[in-house]
Amino acid sequence: xxxxKDDTVLIxxxxxxxxxxxxxxxxxxxxxxxxxxxNLLKKHISPEKQRQQQKGKKVGQIVEFPAPISASNVKLIxxxxxxxxxxxxxxxxxxxxxxxxxx
Numbered sequence: 001x002x003x004x005k006d007d008t009v010l011i012x013x014x015x016x017x018x019x020x021x022x023x024x025x026x027x028x029x030x031x032x033x034x035x036x037x038x039n040l041l042k043k044h045i046s047p048e049k050q051r052q053q054q055k056g057k058k059v060g061q062i063v064e065f066p067a068p069i070s071a072s073n074v075k076l077i078x079x080x081x082x083x084x085x086x087x088x089x090x091x092x093x094x095x096x097x098x099x100x101x102x103x
Contacts, residue, residue, distance in 0.1 A: 009074040032068035
């Protein structure tokens with residue numbers, strides 16, 4: 001995979017098209033990435049016995065988290081020219097196709 005953790009990417013398809021974000025997790029086996037602030041899902045968490053008690057009542061939570069999206073739906077943003085670009089691998093180094101600089 002040509003996308004790594006802490007890269008800045010542009011979403012090119014889906015409901016969040018046009019948004020930019022930082023890669024939080026990479027799942028190379030599934031060819032997926034998790035991007036900050038993109039593809040947010042809500043998960044309901046049930047209350048536990050010891051924690052989250054308010055005035056004697058058990059309280060659950062609703063947690064928002066970024067779900068993984070396919071790596072083919074994101075484009076890497078070059079750190080040198082600040083444009084979304086394709087990436088070529090030359091001698092085990094990532095290179096921007098637009099400005100030919102190492103990323």
